[in-house]
Amino acid sequence: MPGTGTDGRIGGMTDFDVRPVTEDERRGTLDLLGRSLHTNRISDESWARYGDSWPAAHKFGAFDGTTPIGIASSFDTDIAVPGGAVLPLGAVDGIGVRADRTRRGVLTAMMAVQLEDFVARGIPLAALHASEPTIYGRFGYGSAALGKTVWLPRPAARLHDRVPAAGDVRMLTPQEALAEIPGLYRRIGLHRAGMIGRPAEWWPIAHDRLAGPTGSHVVAVHSGPDGDDGFVVYDTVDRRTLESPDEGAVLKVRELHAADPVARAALWRFLLSIDLVSGVRARYRPVDEPLAAMLADHRHARTADVEDDLWLRPVDVAAALAARAYRAADPVVLAVTDRQLPANTGHYEVTPDGTHRTDAAADLALDADTLGMLYLGQWSATALAEAGRIEVRTPGAAARADELFTTVTAPWCGTHF
CATH class of the missing domain: 3.30.1050.10 (SCP2 sterol-binding domain)
Known part of the structure; x- marks a missing residue:
């Protein structure tokens, strides 16, 4: 049963125990996850600022004694399904096993306990983004939504004259980006199947860290007749080199959300109007987003890649x-x-x-x-x-x-x- 511990056995001997993570074990398990994904340990400053985004709730660790060797984390949210209904969702946001303990049943044991926990709490669906797609099918997850990476070269790519143009786009200060975007995302709503809610613990690490005062991302908001109805978050990458000193910067779009096609078009028009830019790159866009049809020359909307955007598990x-x-x-x-x-x-x-x-x-x-x-x-x-x-x-x-x-x-x- 979830919470009582699950033994991993190798050769008939108990090798590890899977149990809920305690408050004191939060940082250690986050460091473990970072190491398994080949990132640096979290600094004291970052932990003080973003540690609340890694609560102990809904986290199960694999432990060798008191030492964590694996982590399976999730948070509770909602997901829109076809027809407009919104269902409870277990969003799996961190799975990792220490490199010297892989392929010994740790992952299987943790995933089993996590699924049992979803069942016990009445959660009908679970979802994740897969770092390695070959892993999660055996645990019942399937690639349920795809996303495309688009490249729009500048200045060649421009919207054609019949694309609706209305409202205004304004750039936010970092403080405004932290204060305004969570409410705007809720206002836009889960209008497409596969979209998920963003609970309070999601924002500090996934948005504030990037768009806040210490981040490098820029946030712009579109306002229509009824107020704010869309936003874009992007970063700038300098492509200049000694061999190509005149190569412009690239705008990397992290996310773009809009309540309707007019707001969406206005945000793309804004991105394509920024000077000293050689192109706009956006990853994980809807595969049916009509960017090519929005351009005066549809060939300038280039799909660079199509990849899995969301994996779904019927619980x-x-x-x-x-x-x-x-x-x-x-x-x-x-x-x-x-x-x-x-x-x-x-x-x-x-x-x-x-x-x-x-x-x-x-x-x-x-x-x-x-x-x-x-x-x-x-x-x-x-x-x-x-x-x-x-x-x-x-x-x-x-x-x-x-x-x-x-x-x-x-x-x-x-x-x-």
């Missing part, structure tokens, strides 16, 4: 399937297999009016990680079947599932964690 399959909306199509019965959480294993009938468990024969069979890929609408059942991830037991069932699960707008997270 309570029945609750997760029942919460999202479906398009009109004939029902399909899914046979779901969940090796980590066997209570999820069973047959589920999906209809335009909802879902329920059933004893009916399955039309499609899939594992929990593949359901995570299907759930937000990023991947079609047909594509997943062709990739060998879904077994088609009834001819035509994959096409029916395509129609049921398809979303008009691609899923997108847009939050670093």
Whole structure:
């Protein structure tokens, strides 16, 4: 049970214990995570400033005696699902194992305890950003949303004349960026499947550290008829060298959020108007964001990469399937297999009016990680079947599932964690 400790056993001997992290163990486990991700230990100054973003709640450590050798961290938030419902989410924000203790069952034990904790607390979905994509499928996580990296060269890239232009863009001081952006993000809302809420502990390390007085990032806000309705956070990278002394700087967009297309266009227009810049680079943008169509010459919107943006894990399959909306199509019965959480294993009938468990024969069979890929609408059942991830037991069932699960707008997270 979560909180009582889980032994890791190698050769019949107890090698480590997995248990909740205490208040006194917070810094040690954060240092462990940093080392596992090949970053420096946190300084006293940084810990004093940002330590509250690493609370002990919802953290499970693997310990050899009193020494931490692994950490599995998460925070509670919400996620938007297709149809507009918002569900509780366990956002997994830190998984690491000390380099000399990898491949000895530490990760498996921690992930099991974390999943059991989500179940015990009634959390239907879990999500993460995967540092190594090959790891998390075996724990039931599937790549559920993709993001693209776009490159817009300057001055060639410019918006065409018919793109709406309204409102004003203003740059914030660092103090204003700390005070105003959390409320503006809430006002914009979780308007796309895959977007997540940002609790209070998220902001100091993920936003304030970058955009505050000691950070290098710039924040600009768009205001429309009803007030502030969009913002962009970006950094500047100097590309000048001895060989290319006239090479302009690059604007690296960390995030851009807007309540509507007008605000979004205004923020892109602002970025493309900044002088002494050779280009704008933005990573993890929605794959269906129409940047190319917004430009006078669509060839100047270059997609440099497409990569996984969010991994999703159905923790309570029945609750997760029942919460999202479906398009009109004939029902399909899914046979779901969940090796980590066997209570999820069973047959589920999906209809335009909802879902329920059933004893009916399955039309499609899939594992929990593949359901995570299907759930937000990023991947079609047909594509997943062709990739060998879904077994088609009834001819035509994959096409029916395509129609049921398809979303008009691609899923997108847009939050670093």
